[in-house]
Amino acid sequence: MKINKQTYQKYAKQRAPSSPLFKDMFFAFLIGGLICAFAEGIYNLYLYLKIDETTVRTLVPVTLVFIATLLTGIGVFDSIAKYAGAGTLVPITGFANAVVAPALDDKSEGLVMGVGAKMFTIAGPVIVYGVIASVIYGVIYWISGVIS
Amino acid sequence: MNTWEKAESEMQRLAVNLALAKSNIRSNDLDAVFAGDLMNQCVGSSYGAECFNRPFFGLYGACSTFAEGCILASLLVDSGSFSRCGVIASSHFCTAERQFRYPLEYGGQRTPTSQRTATAAGSLIISCEGNGPYIREVLPGTIVDFGITDINNMGAAMAPAAYDTLTKYFAESGKSPSDFDLILTGDLGKEGHSIICDFMKNAGYDMYKSYNDCGLMLYNADTQDMHAGGSGCGCSASVIAGHIMKRFEKKTLSDILYIATGALMSPSSLQQGRSIPGIAHLVRICDSRDKE
Amino acid sequence: MNLFWDILKAFLVGGAICSIVQIVIDKTALTPARILVCLVTLGVILGALGVYKPFIEFAGCGASTPLTGFGYTLAEGVRKAVDEKGLIGALTGGLTGSAGGITAAIFFGYLFALIFRSRPRD
Numbered sequence: 001m002k003i004n005k006q007t008y009q010k011y012a013k014q015r016a017p018s019s020p021l022f023k024d025m026f027f028a029f030l031i032g033g034l035i036c037a038f039a040e041g042i043y044n045l046y047l048y049l050k051i052d053e054t055t056v057r058t059l060v061p062v063t064l065v066f067i068a069t070l071l072t073g074i075g076v077f078d079s080i081a082k083y084a085g086a087g088t089l090v091p092i093t094g095f096a097n098a099v100v101a102p103a104l105d106d107k108s109e110g111l112v113m114g115v116g117a118k119m120f121t122i123a124g125p126v127i128v129y130g131v132i133a134s135v136i137y138g139v140i141y142w143i144s145g146v147i148s
Numbered sequence: 149m150n151t152w153e154k155a156e157s158e159m160q161r162l163a164v165n166l167a168l169a170k171s172n173i174r175s176n177d178l179d180a181v182f183a184g185d186l187m188n189q190c191v192g193s194s195y196g197a198e199c200f201n202r203p204f205f206g207l208y209g210a211c212s213t214f215a216e217g218c219i220l221a222s223l224l225v226d227s228g229s230f231s232r233c234g235v236i237a238s239s240h241f242c243t244a245e246r247q248f249r250y251p252l253e254y255g256g257q258r259t260p261t262s263q264r265t266a267t268a269a270g271s272l273i274i275s276c277e278g279n280g281p282y283i284r285e286v287l288p289g290t291i292v293d294f295g296i297t298d299i300n301n302m303g304a305a306m307a308p309a310a311y312d313t314l315t316k317y318f319a320e321s322g323k324s325p326s327d328f329d330l331i332l333t334g335d336l337g338k339e340g341h342s343i344i345c346d347f348m349k350n351a352g353y354d355m356y357k358s359y360n361d362c363g364l365m366l367y368n369a370d371t372q373d374m375h376a377g378g379s380g381c382g383c384s385a386s387v388i389a390g391h392i393m394k395r396f397e398k399k400t401l402s403d404i405l406y407i408a409t410g411a412l413m414s415p416s417s418l419q420q421g422r423s424i425p426g427i428a429h430l431v432r433i434c435d436s437r438d439k440e
Numbered sequence: 441m442n443l444f445w446d447i448l449k450a451f452l453v454g455g456a457i458c459s460i461v462q463i464v465i466d467k468t469a470l471t472p473a474r475i476l477v478c479l480v481t482l483g484v485i486l487g488a489l490g491v492y493k494p495f496i497e498f499a500g501c502g503a504s505t506p507l508t509g510f511g512y513t514l515a516e517g518v519r520k521a522v523d524e525k526g527l528i529g530a531l532t533g534g535l536t537g538s539a540g541g542i543t544a545a546i547f548f549g550y551l552f553a554l555i556f557r558s559r560p561r562d
Contacts, residue, residue, distance in 0.1 A: 033455025061505070069545065087455075098472075133514070137515055
């Protein structure tokens with residue numbers, strides 16, 4: 001029996017069981033929503049504590065990053081993320097986890113080339129593309145300001 | 149500092165020592181050691197075999213490494229070049245995961261077709277004397293690539309290679325699956341296992357009765373969260389050297405085919421968009437030297 | 441009552457964004473790193489178009505906590521810096537605006553990498 005490559009790829013793709021979409025979406029909604037609701041809660045808490053609003057805007061993501069990195073360190077984050085999927089990936093917690101996880105793993109390669117360099121293997125592209133996009137926007141915004 | 153890499157090398161050392169003890173020989177009696185693992189440059193084996201101070205061959209065949217070692221060792225012993233060889237293969241979840249996928253603590257989801265790298269090591273002593281079991285026949289596989297690019301579906305990437313080697317073997321030997329007590333693929337997992345069943349059936353071979361897969365045997369699919377099953381060099385190595393050899397000892401098996409499959413990709417080849425080449429080596433193990 | 445309504449909005453909007461991204465994850469072969477890159481870039485674009493600001497005003501942390509909000513912070517920082525300092529602001533604004541989150545991730549990441557070790561999940 002001769003098997004054609006394209007037919008096989010289609011066959012393999014078709015027969016492979018797909019991820020349980022509705023279950024995944026439900027947990028992503030629930031946990032992602034809870035993280036955002038928690039953020040809103042501490043946002044209001046900080047305001048209630050009479051911290052000024054610009055500081056609170058920075059303080060809230062910083063708090064979330066702190067919690068996410070701590071949970072990654074004690075090995076809880078990946079157990080939650082297994083169910084949450086996008087629910088923990090999409091909030092800033094996913095970014096924080098992507099920074100610590102390789103750092104923890106590559107500690108054995110030393111503090112400079114291990115922890116220092118590997119921190120950015122997953123999260124680096126996020127900063128790179130975010131910054132590039134923002135520079136492009138800045139230049140366009142400046143030109144449009146000069147023209148008008 | 150204690151590292152997962154050191155742990156894997158230590159597993160190799162322990163496995164070889166256990167095999168030596170069971171065959172009642174010392175490491176100095178070995179003419180060569182054939183070792184392999186999944187790490188870059190095969191370092192797990194280099195450090196693991198260092199202490200034996202014997203001629204060393206480092207192998208890489210991904211999850212097929214153990215059969216690759218068995219084939220080379222048995223051919224060399226059969227030709228009379230060597231009289232005793234050690235074969236060892238290992239894999240460690242923590243060393244393989246960070247090399248091929250994501251860091252351990254990274255919060256990601258696995259797809260149902262993904263396989264889990266087994267933390268395991270297995271070792272055999274291939275010797276010109278002793279009372280078996282015997283490696284009766286071998287059939288080295290060729291590289292078969294059907295263009296699968298999904299690292300989370302290695303079963304589908306490796307199945308065509310296993311199919312290729314199996315059909316070649318049955319065509320050449322004139323035997324059929326029912327001639328064997330057990331036909332065991334390396335670690336195709338759930339996906340690969342059923343693809344093989346489908347394909348072999350279409351080719352006119354009924355595999356259902358005697359066919360199993362090491363990746364499915366190593367873990368308990370009901371209680372352990374392994375998705376499509378185990379993988380890694382250590383998976384089939386430990387099933388063969390542990391479970392299967394014990395069954396030969398108890399005489400509940402007398403003639404089996406072991407087809408170890410490997411997915412020969414690297415993280416960079418995947419990022420470059422290359423597909424996953426598969427390979428499958430066949431080893432026939434019998435309880436008697438001159439079984440037809 | 442206002443507080444409850446704010447938190448509910450954050451929950452619903454944040455959850456909705458996450459479950460939409462979950463569809464993308466399940467239905468495509470995009471790696472998580474690519475998805476994060478797309479979200480940040482999308483956030484910058486929406487911020488630049490002025491769409492994201494009213495969205496944040498409505499949903500609060502439900503819109504600012506997802507990574508698109510991180511992109512919005514970058515865009516907002518650049519806009520402010522260009523207004524104040526001219527063209528050089530295009531280079532300084534983005535990271536100034538998002539400095540808190542990035543620095544926190546690096547600092548706490550380093551700190552916890554020193555304290556803890558990674559373990560296999562079972």
